[in-house]
Amino acid sequence: MLNAFHSPQSVALLGATSEIGQAILKALPHDSLNTCYLVAREPQRAAKTLKEVLPDRTKLVEIDFQAEATQTHKAVVDQLFADGDLDVAIIAVGVLGNNPDVDESANALDVMTVNYLACANLMLLIAEKMKLQGHGQIEIISSFAQTRPRVDNFIYGSSKAGLDFMARGLNDKLEGTGVSISILRPGFVRTRMTKGMSEAPFAVNSDAVAKVAVNLLKGDERIGYSPAVLKYVAYVFTLMPTKIFKRISNR
Template sequence: MLDALGSPQSLLVLGASSDIAQATVAAVAARGRLNRVVLAGRPGERRDAAEASARALPGMSGAAITAVDFEASDSTSHSSFVDAVFDAGEVDVALVAFGVLPDAATVADPSAAANVVTANFTGAVSALTAISARMRGQGHGVIVVLSSVAGERPRRSNYLYGATKAGLDAFATGLGDSLHGSGVSVVVVRPGFVRTKMTHGMDAAPLAVGPDEVAQAIVTSLRGPSRTVWVPRPMRPVMSLLRHLPRTVFRRLPI
């Protein structure tokens, strides 16, 4: 259960090696109440490094940390994966942080493009469906979903990724509203450009932030009803303006 300040005792992370996820684990650990952390992701060096970093965090001394295999594109495995995690103990907060940002070659290849949709959207739908059912059963919990401003209005330079995030955002928002009154809430996080390995080598966009700023926005939004969180906050009026530009203008913007 979250305490009065919104600090969880147990945390499930899908996409353990994500830079934003790792910053969030550190921010939650700093609150000092964690006793269980499940780091789910594809096996390999990046997940191993994330696990080692988590174990080294100051606030993690009393927590049981487990790394488990999770493949977003394998929806058939998600029910049994989620059941195994919840059968082993309650989950106060689940962070859905996996995702891929496709390059131009991927966008142009029909099969590769569909794989991006499978990982970013279809896989998230199945994982969120399984997690929300178990959280509803335990009567409490917070699901944090990494959406993106890219889903607010897909840009010509980023429309495949934007489409997956628009779908994910719509699903997570509707899921949160469907859970109203159940004790479970869904926090939809819409960051702008975040300096992580996903954006490494790219020119930072205006209002760019680091993963720690996203993590702070997440930990301060764990209490209360389902909501949407913009990071940084000025992204909300900026995207509201961009959303309402006529298409003839929007498609000419260098974005």
Template sequence: MANRFIFGVTSSIAEATARLFAVDGDNLFLVARDQVKLHIIADDLRVRGAGKVFTAVVDARAFDTHRQIFEDAFTALESIDTILIAHGTLPDQKSCEASFDELRKEFETNGLAVMSLLTHAANQLVQQGSGTLCVISSVAGDRGRQSNYVYGAAKGAVSIFLQGLRNRLSSSGVHVMTVKPGFVDTPMTRDFDKNMLWTTPEKIASGIYNALQKKKDIVYLPWFWALIMWIIRLIPEPIFKRLRL
């Protein structure tokens, strides 16, 4: 039995991952901004076998609340084995191109909020001397594409931040894991055309669960996205900039 903290548990991937933790009888501290959905998920996880389940309502962009939420979680659970940060939005690229205010809002949600949470979480785990920080980034952060470069820039910043944090904490007993999913069929992507590259939140959750057991540093989910993104990163910029991606 482990103690798990999940920020953004109402996201499809986080909820599916929480269900796997619940089956193990883990104690959970769940955070989301939608109180109604949060309580529905918490009740469901209790039925599925979770141990103690605590909840808190926090908005990702409410930066001044981030330190307190981790203090509350450590008070409730006494220690934390895993901190999963899974919140996020999918920006409207055209709106962000037209309005810097919109761009800033989306970058704060998908980038700066994650960095704020990680800063407080890392300090708490270092003091504890153990634990895993697991963050859902995206393959979109591996290279900027005209169709979603605002989202990609935020996720790319998060991935680089995690890389530095992993380097900083390597001797502290704290493990840092970056999760890079590809295309996932969730309510956030319901308007997209689907093909064989798409997968389900449940399969991503299974990949996260297994990667946590193996203490992976960086994991692409499903695995073939590591190969796809390796190829995309190799395309020379003079060619890449002409592609309609």
């Protein structure tokens, strides 16, 4: 359970090698953190970095995970609850899908599978378990890209829009159960995912995203943009006539 200072005792980071995910884990209060589940393709890589920044008493549990292997997700999630309650789950798995070595449809399949199918399935499975324990918080990483389709990233944007939509619906359905879903919508974040790309306006580092992520877990707001100004940019983008939107988004 979270204590009076919103400090969790057990946290799971799914996509434990994610730079944003690790920044969130570092920014969370560690006062009561006893167990941290690191779920990743190479969880030992995550453990190596994170044991430097987490308290010595925090037990790190490494769990192998492959997003495409959806039939294994239930067993992965079961492991997160095997030793007791899970307070917070952060789902940071994701791909941008701009691999120039494969064609657009192969990229699209990868993006849809990892960002939507896998993340949504994990979220649903974890929510079911948290509902049984009567408390818990799940945070998913959506994106500013889900605001409106743009020619250069509409496949990625659609995968995030699907996940975001599911998270909002699920959060409403969970009302009164003690379980909630937070939705983080970052813009351009300087991580290995965006390495080599030209920066979009309002680019931030993962530490700035982590602050918003932790505040979301502490407060009543369920959706957070990073940086905050993107909330208003999203509003303007949504209302903007198509002709103008195409022009300013470089089509």
